[in-house]
Amino acid sequence: MSNAANEGACLSIKAKHIGPIMELEGKLSAKGQNLLFATSGTGKSFISRALRALEGPMKQGERDIDPADVVSEESSDGALSLFEGTTQITKIAFDKTRGLVNRSPSQYIFHVFSSDYVGAELASRSYVLDGDIDHQIILGKQNLELQDKEDELAKVYGEIDEAVRALMSAFQKGKNKLQSDLSIRANLQDFKGLDLDDCRVLGGRPEKLPTSAAILEQFNALRAVPTDPDKPTSLATLSVQLDVDTARALLERKIDQSTIAAEVKAKIEADREFFDKGAKLVGEDEVCPFCTQKLSVHAKAVIDAYVAYFADAEARSRDLIRRMKGQTAAIRPELSRREASLNQAIIRYDALKVAFPSLSATALDTDAGHRDEMVKLLDELDALLDEKANDLTRSIALREDFGIEGPQAKINEVREANRTRIEKLNSTVDNSTNERLTLQRRGCLAFNYGFRDDNKAALEELAKKEAQRVALLDEIEALKKSSGEKVEAREKVADTLEELISFAFHGRYSFDRENFSVKRDKKDMARGSDRTLSDGEKTVLAFCYFLAQSHLKIDEVGDYRKLYLIVDDPVSSVSFDYVYCICQILKTLRIDGGDIKINTNGSVRPKLLILTHHDFFYNVVLNNNVVPNSALFQLVSRGNKHEVVHQKDFVAPHVFHLKHILDVATSRTPPNPSTPNAVRSVLEGIWRFAYPKKGDLQAFLNEVNSQHGVQVRSVLIQDMSHGGKMWTESPLSADIEMACKEAVEILRYYAPGQVEGIDKFKGVLDSAPIASAETPTP
Numbered sequence: 001m002s003n004a005a006n007e008g009a010c011l012s013i014k015a016k017h018i019g020p021i022m023e024l025e026g027k028l029s030a031k032g033q034n035l036l037f038a039t040s041g042t043g044k045s046f047i048s049r050a051l052r053a054l055e056g057p058m059k060q061g062e063r064d065i066d067p068a069d070v071v072s073e074e075s076s077d078g079a080l081s082l083f084e085g086t087t088q089i090t091k092i093a094f095d096k097t098r099g100l101v102n103r104s105p106s107q108y109i110f111h112v113f114s115s116d117y118v119g120a121e122l123a124s125r126s127y128v129l130d131g132d133i134d135h136q137i138i139l140g141k142q143n144l145e146l147q148d149k150e151d152e153l154a155k156v157y158g159e160i161d162e163a164v165r166a167l168m169s170a171f172q173k174g175k176n177k178l179q180s181d182l183s184i185r186a187n188l189q190d191f192k193g194l195d196l197d198d199c200r201v202l203g204g205r206p207e208k209l210p211t212s213a214a215i216l217e218q219f220n221a222l223r224a225v226p227t228d229p230d231k232p233t234s235l236a237t238l239s240v241q242l243d244v245d246t247a248r249a250l251l252e253r254k255i256d257q258s259t260i261a262a263e264v265k266a267k268i269e270a271d272r273e274f275f276d277k278g279a280k281l282v283g284e285d286e287v288c289p290f291c292t293q294k295l296s297v298h299a300k301a302v303i304d305a306y307v308a309y310f311a312d313a314e315a316r317s318r319d320l321i322r323r324m325k326g327q328t329a330a331i332r333p334e335l336s337r338r339e340a341s342l343n344q345a346i347i348r349y350d351a352l353k354v355a356f357p358s359l360s361a362t363a364l365d366t367d368a369g370h371r372d373e374m375v376k377l378l379d380e381l382d383a384l385l386d387e388k389a390n391d392l393t394r395s396i397a398l399r400e401d402f403g404i405e406g407p408q409a410k411i412n413e414v415r416e417a418n419r420t421r422i423e424k425l426n427s428t429v430d431n432s433t434n435e436r437l438t439l440q441r442r443g444c445l446a447f448n449y450g451f452r453d454d455n456k457a458a459l460e461e462l463a464k465k466e467a468q469r470v471a472l473l474d475e476i477e478a479l480k481k482s483s484g485e486k487v488e489a490r491e492k493v494a495d496t497l498e499e500l501i502s503f504a505f506h507g508r509y510s511f512d513r514e515n516f517s518v519k520r521d522k523k524d525m526a527r528g529s530d531r532t533l534s535d536g537e538k539t540v541l542a543f544c545y546f547l548a549q550s551h552l553k554i555d556e557v558g559d560y561r562k563l564y565l566i567v568d569d570p571v572s573s574v575s576f577d578y579v580y581c582i583c584q585i586l587k588t589l590r591i592d593g594g595d596i597k598i599n600t601n602g603s604v605r606p607k608l609l610i611l612t613h614h615d616f617f618y619n620v621v622l623n624n625n626v627v628p629n630s631a632l633f634q635l636v637s638r639g640n641k642h643e644v645v646h647q648k649d650f651v652a653p654h655v656f657h658l659k660h661i662l663d664v665a666t667s668r669t670p671p672n673p674s675t676p677n678a679v680r681s682v683l684e685g686i687w688r689f690a691y692p693k694k695g696d697l698q699a700f701l702n703e704v705n706s707q708h709g710v711q712v713r714s715v716l717i718q719d720m721s722h723g724g725k726m727w728t729e730s731p732l733s734a735d736i737e738m739a740c741k742e743a744v745e746i747l748r749y750y751a752p753g754q755v756e757g758i759d760k761f762k763g764v765l766d767s768a769p770i771a772s773a774e775t776p777t778p
Contacts, residue, residue, distance in 0.1 A: 012083040026644025029631040033608040037618050038635035042642055044611050048568040050080040052112035054092050067094035086168050105470055109553045113546040114568035122542050127529035131516025135489035138556035146479040153472040163462045171196045174451055182219050182443045190444040199448045212446045219439045222355040231426045232345040234419040238411050240331045247324050248398045251384055255317045255392035321389050328378045335371050356428050356435050362421055367414040374407040492551040496596045500544035504581050540578050543570050550596055557594045568611040579620055587626045657681045665740040675736050679743045690750045708749055712742045
């Protein structure tokens with residue numbers, strides 16, 4: 001079968017909480033085979049371990065995987081989903097707090113190669129293969145009932161896909177309207193996180209969550225707030241004076257009536273201020289202060305009567321009564337002004353608060369009750385003062401608990417509470433961006449609940465179809481197990497191991513089918529596999545064993561089509577030649593009926609996802625078309641949000657370093673502190689390509705000098721690549737430029753296509769030798 005026949009919808013990865021707050025959502029290609037390049041800290045280990053946890057439910061007697069072995073220490077939970085197009089093909093969630101793992105049914109059988117696999121399946125057994133296999137594979141035969149069930153299942157899959165597409169379309173349409181209505185930026189996390197799957201599993205709607213319509217109304221009110229609105233202002237603290245003790249003493253004291261004639265008192269009281277000032281102006285001389293004429297005896301007698309009146313107790317008491325009533329009179333307009341100011345603040349506060357959901361339920365308090373209480377006290381005191389003025393001889397008691405301090409304190413308490421609310425409102429008005437953001441986030445949450453409720457019938461129908469799919473899958477599995485002859489899986493594993501070990505080791509190591517063991521030069525390894533095999537050979541053997549163990553995932557022949565291989569960095573501790581061996585196996589691996597073999601002619605390539613952080617392995621995969629160029633991706637970190645970037649946006653490290661060297665060598669750019677490391681990286685690549693059996697880089701450079709007379713400044717390169725120049729003077733730029741030119745000359749001999757168009761550098765071959773046999777190995 002051609003590669004095209006093995007293609008489908010684009011593969012998508014969605015993961016949450018890989019790190020403390022990391023999220024990943026990215027699309028790969030529609031090819032059956034994809035590669036994802038990822039550096040440390042971008043979540044590759046989580047993806048690998050989560051997929052390994054998907055390999056199958058627990059066998060009887062086994063303990064489930066510990067979520068703490070998958071989720072990072074900083075996270076409490078994690079989840080991973082894979083999609084083909086819009087169809088979720090699998091999902092697994094980890095709850096580290098409760099120690100739970102939840103898996104969804106999958107149409108694929110996942111088989112994961114990783115360091116965890118090597119440790120569990122081989123390293124823990126000292127690389128002794130496990131031949132104790134009692135598994136059987138059903139070969140299958142014609143079964144009409146089985147065919148009917150499979151046809152029905154295909155129909156259900158189609159109906160589910162159609163329903164999901166319709167719901168996804170409606171969901172996206174709703175998201176677009178939500179974004180437009182609430183002016184939401186596309187990078188708002190709550191908006192980006194809107195997901196149909198999450199919408200489907202929502203619980204009860206929070207009681208305090210407004211409807212989408214109410215939120216839109218609030219947002220429009222907020223948007224309508226003018227740029228310079230009338231904001232409420234806080235009132236000043238109320239502080240009034242009333243000498244209650246003086247009033248109490250005045251009221252209680254009995255005052256004798258004046259002996260002054262009644263007509264004189266009446267005349268004075270008619271214009272008291274005039275007579276009071278006049279009496280004070282007349283001195284001891286008997287001269288009028290206005291006309292300077294001597295006062296007559298009659299005039300002097302009248303004036304003496306006035307002076308006497310103001311000097312006696314009655315006059316002083318009436319004067320004090322007037323001053324006390326002046327104090328009460330001064331308080332009343334202050335209370336009226338306060339009432340007007342507070343009413344204005346309430347009107348402005350209420351007009352603005354409706355635009356801000358966080359404040360819409362708040363209100364300013366009124367102090368009307370406390371003001372009324374104070375006015376009643378003033379009225380009470382004025383009435384008693386009037387009674388006293390009518391009869392100074394009476395002793396009038398002012399009640400013991402009389403005082404305005406209580407209502408005054410309560411008025412100021414209301415003022416302080418209002419001041420806090422006014423300042424918060426005014427601050428919110430001045431910083432309305434946060435309020436808009438709050439509304440937008442609530443809008444996203446309300447949208448999820450609203451969509452679920454509005455599409456309840458369609459979602460329930462989809463759930464029924466999915467339940468029907470699960471039931472059909474179970475029925476089909478049961479029918480398959482009773483429909484055909486069986487073959488021993490041990491023989492299938494042995495067939496695949498024999499072929500792969502022969503291909504990988506060229507006869508140096510072979511597989512003994514009968515004893516299910518690996519032999520060296522057709523002899524048992526006396527020291528055992530663990531002490532005989534190199535680290536690289538152990539990795540290659542583990543990879544061959546992993547592929548052969550794929551048969552153990554199969555219950556019936558049709559399951560081979562469901563295999564999904566996940567290969568996580570298969571080249572750790574592997575020498576140069578074995579990298580090509582593993583890449584060749586990945587490229588030519590085929591499924592032929594019930595066989596897994598290396599075959600470049602026809603047959604079907606298994607679905608494959610390669611994860612790696614090795615740039616050399618990546619470049620071998622790229623250059624040898626192990627996966628199509630359109631299926632090469634990189635996992636990159638963008639802060640908390642990680643992304644999958646297509647290979648066309650990713651420059652391989654060798655290419656990056658090579659470009660920099662050429663730019664420095666041709667004076668297009670000056671050298672920088674990373675230039676020596678670039679030279680070293682490129683030379684190591686050439687060394688491993690041209691002389692992989694040379695023990696180290698220095699041995700390769702010695703060979704270059706011997707054959708071509710090019711002497712690279714390896715001491716300089718070695719020193720600057722490892723921080724040796726941190727505390728000493730920097731080398732001359734000319735030395736680094738010369739090292740770049742020498743590297744170009746080596747490329748001219750071993751990889752001329754990489755330096756086409758670059759003229760030879762005069763004097764490079766004549767430069768003084770710097771490298772020596774005593775140079776430390778880089």
